[in-house]
Amino acid sequence: MSFICRFAPxxxxxxxxxGVRTALFNWLLAKKNKxxxxxxxxxxxxxxxxxxxxxxxxxxxxxxxxKHDGEEYIQSKNIExxxxxAEELLKKGFAYKCxxxxxxxxxxxxxxxxxxxxxxYNRKWRDAEDLKVPNDVQPVxxxxxxxxxxxxIKDLVQGDRNISNSTIExxxxxxxxxxxxxxxxxxxxxxxxxxxxxxxxxxxMINSFKQKQIYEAMKWEVPEFAHIPLIHSExxxxxxxxxxxxxxxxxxxxxxxxxxxxxxxxxxxxxxxxKEIFSKQESIDLFNxxxxxxxxxxxxxxxxxxxxxxxxxxxxxxxxxxxxxxYALNYQKPFDQxxxxxxxxxxxxxxxxAKTLHDIWKNSQYIIRNKIDIxxxxxxxxxxxxxxxxxxxxxxxxxxxxxxxENLELIIKSLINNYKTxxxxxxxPLRIGLIGSKFGPxxxxxxxxxxxxxxxxxxxxxL
RNA sequence: GGUCCCAUCGUCUAUCGGUUAGGACACAUGGUUUUCAUCCAUGAAAGAGGGGUUCGAUUCCCCUUGGGACCGCCA
Numbered sequence: 001m002s003f004i005c006r007f008a009p010x011x012x013x014x015x016x017x018x019g020v021r022t023a024l025f026n027w028l029l030a031k032k033n034k035x036x037x038x039x040x041x042x043x044x045x046x047x048x049x050x051x052x053x054x055x056x057x058x059x060x061x062x063x064x065x066x067k068h069d070g071e072e073y074i075q076s077k078n079i080e081x082x083x084x085x086a087e088e089l090l091k092k093g094f095a096y097k098c099x100x101x102x103x104x105x106x107x108x109x110x111x112x113x114x115x116x117x118x119x120x121y122n123r124k125w126r127d128a129e130d131l132k133v134p135n136d137v138q139p140v141x142x143x144x145x146x147x148x149x150x151x152x153i154k155d156l157v158q159g160d161r162n163i164s165n166s167t168i169e170x171x172x173x174x175x176x177x178x179x180x181x182x183x184x185x186x187x188x189x190x191x192x193x194x195x196x197x198x199x200x201x202x203x204x205m206i207n208s209f210k211q212k213q214i215y216e217a218m219k220w221e222v223p224e225f226a227h228i229p230l231i232h233s234e235x236x237x238x239x240x241x242x243x244x245x246x247x248x249x250x251x252x253x254x255x256x257x258x259x260x261x262x263x264x265x266x267x268x269x270x271x272x273x274x275k276e277i278f279s280k281q282e283s284i285d286l287f288n289x290x291x292x293x294x295x296x297x298x299x300x301x302x303x304x305x306x307x308x309x310x311x312x313x314x315x316x317x318x319x320x321x322x323x324x325x326x327y328a329l330n331y332q333k334p335f336d337q338x339x340x341x342x343x344x345x346x347x348x349x350x351x352x353x354a355k356t357l358h359d360i361w362k363n364s365q366y367i368i369r370n371k372i373d374i375x376x377x378x379x380x381x382x383x384x385x386x387x388x389x390x391x392x393x394x395x396x397x398x399x400x401x402x403x404x405x406e407n408l409e410l411i412i413k414s415l416i417n418n419y420k421t422x423x424x425x426x427x428x429p430l431r432i433g434l435i436g437s438k439f440g441p442x443x444x445x446x447x448x449x450x451x452x453x454x455x456x457x458x459x460x461x462x463l
Numbered sequence: 464g465g466u467c468c469c470a471u472c473g474u475c476u477a478u479c480g481g482u483u484a485g486g487a488c489a490c491a492u493g494g495u496u497u498u499c500a501u502c503c504a505u506g507a508a509a510g511a512g513g514g515g516u517u518c519g520a521u522u523c524c525c526c527u528u529g530g531g532a533c534c535g536c537c538a
Contacts, residue, residue, distance in 0.1 A: 044538080045538065098536095102536075116464065117464075118464060118466090169534085175536040181535090203532055203533065204533090204538095229468095236530070264475095268475065293469095295470065295530090295531085297475065298475080299474095304488095306488055352501055354500095427498070444497090
């Protein structure tokens with residue numbers, strides 16, 4: 001059996017985290033089964049579709065490492081075909097022209113609202129040979145949904161889903177301006193692209209019942225369906241654009257790495273035994289639809305941070321630096337070239353205190369900045385004793401040929417002895433002088449990561 | 464409101480009739496450590512409720528409760 005999957009976003013906004021997961025699952029299933037994964041841009045909403053969103057979606061997916069096969073498919077380029085199918089359905093008696101004006105429909109909706117009953121189109125023009133066709137109304141074409149019987153979808157995630165056909169209204173497939181609607185376009189394109197598995201959010205369940213009827217009317221082979229549960233925000237509702245971490249960009253901005261997000265999204269609603277960390281290859285090998293749960297899952301930021309932290313600590317440092325550089329370039333300031341080597345060499349300890357690229361970037365600021373700003377809290381900690389200690393430290397440090405952890409340790413120990421004090425009273429003033437904060441990397445790491453002149457200069461500034 | 468669906472620690476989940484209900488994140492405590500962290504150890508934490516079926520139910524069925532999705536000439 002061949003696996004041809006697709007992800008079909010509409011370019012009406014930035015890519016949503018739920019959409020990212022849908023794309024991921026489609027891609028994973030296609031790759032696992034050596035099939036194809038296509039990207040289709042559903043831009044038939046002429047008003048809301050924007051070129052910039054299309055570009056953003058494509059680049060977001062590229063950032064995550066989800067590459068589609070072939071060129072991206074632009075739905076609007078196939079409109080003529082969609083219209084032709086609408087005409088064909090009309091000719092074959094599976095669709096009909098509806099001359100209800102928008103006012104008429106709105107009136108009906110109002111009426112239903114008043115009576116407190118749900119609105120369903122009344123199928124007025126379904127079998128209307130004797131109705132007089134108004135000449136001031138452009139008709140829409142509606143699909144003639146089945147009135148009796150049931151439709152069953154053998155959903156690969158949800159199991160058998162059964163719905164009474166009477167609950168499906170005669171949906172519009174061609175608007176009054178002769179443009180196709182989603183139900184039609186998506187179905188025609190899925191058929192033309194020979195999509196074998198449609199994996200999409202659970203919010204499309206009803207659409208699948210509608211679209212299945214179109215497949216059957218056209219005598220097309222019906223694809224397999226899998227409706228994956230939606231991702232809910234931390235307060236349990238469907239994720240909306242208002243949630244502050246809902247677009248991919250939101251995560252990139254705070255310094256989440258692509259593999260970490262991929263891993264998080266994979267494990268959200270899917271599991272494989274007790275395994276938590278999956279390399280890209282492992283996720284392809286191990287992914288399956290059977291492991292996808294049926295209930296929606298809530299987004300958990302602390303989990304995202306935690307997985308990101310794991311990746312920061314385990315990936316190759318050159319690769320990590322690549323991500324860090326990109327992050328700095330896009331969301332902070334590009335690194336000064338002369339500082340790059342120092343940062344790369346210091347990554348070993350900078351990354352130990354970081355959950356995000358932003359944290360690493362923050363930790364590396366003392367290397368980047370030439371002038372150290374000392375916080376007001378920290379200034380209070382610099383007293384007579386500490387300036388004396390720093391002074392002593394400088395004179396001993398200056399004499400060192402080549403500073404090393406060992407000889408630095410000797411100096412610090414002698415200072416502790418001479419001043420009959422503890423490490424804290426020696427280390428803290430030094431840290432404040434060198435990085436401006438009492439929090440930060442280990443003092444030896446700091447000193448060794450900076451030039452000897454720079455260390456002396458910074459410490460003298462403190463005196 | 465109508466239709467459909469879901470239900471194990473706070474969160475993501477394991478269990479596919481017999482388990483001291485397991486793991487991970489978060490949380491708490493202790494230890495290591497030169498600060499903050501890391502790291503290590505330990506702990507607290509769950510089968511929504513009620514009926515069945517069964518020798519035995521978290522697991523199968525029904526009801527209740529709670530939660531969700533859909534209900535556009537948007538996609």
